[in-house]
Amino acid sequence: MNMHSMTVRGKDRYKSGVLEYKKMGYWEPDYEPKDTDIIALFRVTPQDGVDPIEASAAVAGESSTATWTVVWTDRLTAAEKYRAKCFRVDPVPNSPGQYFAYIAYDLDLFENGSIANLSASIIGNVFGFKPLKALRLEDMRLPVAYVKTFQGPATGIVVERERMDKFGRPLLGATVKPKLGLSGRNYGRVVYEALKGGLDFTKDDENINSQPFMHWRERFLYCMEAVNKAQAATGEIKGTYLNVTAGTMEDMYERAEFAKELGSIVIMIDLVIGYTAIQSMAKWARRNDMILHLHRAGHSTYTRQRSHGVSFRVIAKWMRLAGVDHIHAGTVVGKLEGDPATTRGYYDICREDHNPMRLEHGVFFDQHWASLNKLMPVASGGIHAGQMHQLLDHLGEDVILQFGGGTIGHPMGIQAGATANRVALEAMILARNEGRDYLHEGPEILAKAAETCTPLKSALEVWKNVTFNYESTDMPDYVPTPSVAT
Numbered sequence: 001m002n003m004h005s006m007t008v009r010g011k012d013r014y015k016s017g018v019l020e021y022k023k024m025g026y027w028e029p030d031y032e033p034k035d036t037d038i039i040a041l042f043r044v045t046p047q048d049g050v051d052p053i054e055a056s057a058a059v060a061g062e063s064s065t066a067t068w069t070v071v072w073t074d075r076l077t078a079a080e081k082y083r084a085k086c087f088r089v090d091p092v093p094n095s096p097g098q099y100f101a102y103i104a105y106d107l108d109l110f111e112n113g114s115i116a117n118l119s120a121s122i123i124g125n126v127f128g129f130k131p132l133k134a135l136r137l138e139d140m141r142l143p144v145a146y147v148k149t150f151q152g153p154a155t156g157i158v159v160e161r162e163r164m165d166k167f168g169r170p171l172l173g174a175t176v177k178p179k180l181g182l183s184g185r186n187y188g189r190v191v192y193e194a195l196k197g198g199l200d201f202t203k204d205d206e207n208i209n210s211q212p213f214m215h216w217r218e219r220f221l222y223c224m225e226a227v228n229k230a231q232a233a234t235g236e237i238k239g240t241y242l243n244v245t246a247g248t249m250e251d252m253y254e255r256a257e258f259a260k261e262l263g264s265i266v267i268m269i270d271l272v273i274g275y276t277a278i279q280s281m282a283k284w285a286r287r288n289d290m291i292l293h294l295h296r297a298g299h300s301t302y303t304r305q306r307s308h309g310v311s312f313r314v315i316a317k318w319m320r321l322a323g324v325d326h327i328h329a330g331t332v333v334g335k336l337e338g339d340p341a342t343t344r345g346y347y348d349i350c351r352e353d354h355n356p357m358r359l360e361h362g363v364f365f366d367q368h369w370a371s372l373n374k375l376m377p378v379a380s381g382g383i384h385a386g387q388m389h390q391l392l393d394h395l396g397e398d399v400i401l402q403f404g405g406g407t408i409g410h411p412m413g414i415q416a417g418a419t420a421n422r423v424a425l426e427a428m429i430l431a432r433n434e435g436r437d438y439l440h441e442g443p444e445i446l447a448k449a450a451e452t453c454t455p456l457k458s459a460l461e462v463w464k465n466v467t468f469n470y471e472s473t474d475m476p477d478y479v480p481t482p483s484v485a486t
């Protein structure tokens with residue numbers, strides 16, 4: 001094969017002629033994916049003049065065995081088997097210049113139980129490939145044989161509810177605010193008031209670790225004192241997600257051990273610690289019967305753009321494999337990006353034993369989760385009591401609703417903020433259980449409950465105009481082949 005054409009420069013530098021991945025075997029339109037193949041769906045935006053099939057074959061090549069030219073040593077391997085195979089390329093409806101490329105990978109390309117290994121192939125080099133303008137990993141079909149090599153959530157939704165002794169309603173939480181600057185004693189006071197007022201959990205913020213104004217041991221000590229006092233005062237089980245995120249694994253283990261010593265039932269980590277660190281902490285959590293909360297800090301840097309990056313649905317799948325018990329998955333109605341249909345897809349990935357293909361929720365593949373536990377989704381970011389009916393409608397019952405500003409910013413104080421949220425939630429659950437149309441009657445149900453709950457009345461009044469609109473990104477009218485859909 002003559003690869004000298006790779007030296008083409010100037011405006012013609014991306015012409016398809018310079019790419020020979022099709023010829024190298026990375027395009028196989030007749031390929032029928034095996035049950036054991038991993039399938040990735042990419043949204044490919046080729047540079048002008050680049051053939052979409054050649055570009056998609058290049059994605060298959062660069063994310064599996066290929067380099068830019070044929071190498072002699074290919075012949076020393078089972079190259080046929082190890083080459084990823086792009087088997088389908090469809091134009092994305094209503095998105096000129098963008099294509100959905102389906103690529104199948106043999107299971108033997110991957111190490112058991114390692115997100116680091118999976119991601120080093122699938123999102124390793126290929127996102128910087130010059131012949132592409134943009135590339136987005138939209139979804140993945142993970143075969144059961146591969147899923148079974150991961151531990152999954154150690155606690156999961158069912159056991160968490162049993163441990164918390166709370167059933168039939170979403171759980172309630174709050175992120176302590178302000179994000180930074182409180183001393184340990186004042187911080188612990190926020191935790192106590194929020195839990196005493198009616199919340200089930202409080203949470204450290206993503207950037208609270210061990211800063212000069214509050215070292216981690218102080219935080220843990222004051223927080224656990226607050227949890228114990230609130231449990232004694234209310235007779236309910238309470239928790240606070242102690243963020244053990246730190247600069248090294250050794251520091252994280254030390255913090256997690258101390259949280260356990262103090263009797264905490266839950267610890268927290270941030271997505272930015274990396275996949276291997278997350279899997280290590282998940283194994284620690286399983287060994288130590290600890291619920292593991294994951295804050296998705298940093299995800300929007302690569303999940304938000306529609307044409308480039310990695311969809312959060314893929315991250316949610318990877319995190320269910322990795323074995324966290326909680327994951328932030330969006331609110332729809334809050335301050336952070338996320339439309340109802342796509343967010344629903346993320347929640348489906350967390351909570352179902354089997355995801356059927358649901359294009360209307362952006363779920364492109366059937367996905368069996370084998371015996372992996374269900375992952376509790378967390379709705380957090382700019383939500384308040386006045387949205388309770390919408391939250392229940394969009395997100396269902398197996399979810400943690402977290403009101404940071406919506407608790408700690410309450411005009412009557414933190415306990416009152418927590419009470420407002422608890423009363424609003426219970427009013428809505430009762431209405432739902434009575435078969436009422438709680439979504440449409442929501443404002444009326446909340447107003448009625450507020451007649452006997454001044455904190456709720458005050459919350460409804462102060463935040464009555466706080467709404468964040470969302471942009472709908474519902475799936476376009478797109479029909480993939482049944483062979484990859486089922």
Ligand SMILES: O=C(COP(=O)(O)O)[C@H](O)[C@H](O)COP(=O)(O)O
Nearest residue numbers: 175296328336380381382403404405
């Ligand atoms: O601190 C907060 C929310 O505070 P508040 O309730 O005061 O807005 C969380 O970090 C965000 O929820 C993260 O977003 P996401 O949950 O989407 O990852």
Ligand SMILES: [Mg+2]
Nearest residue numbers: 175205206207
């Ligand atoms: Mg935060």
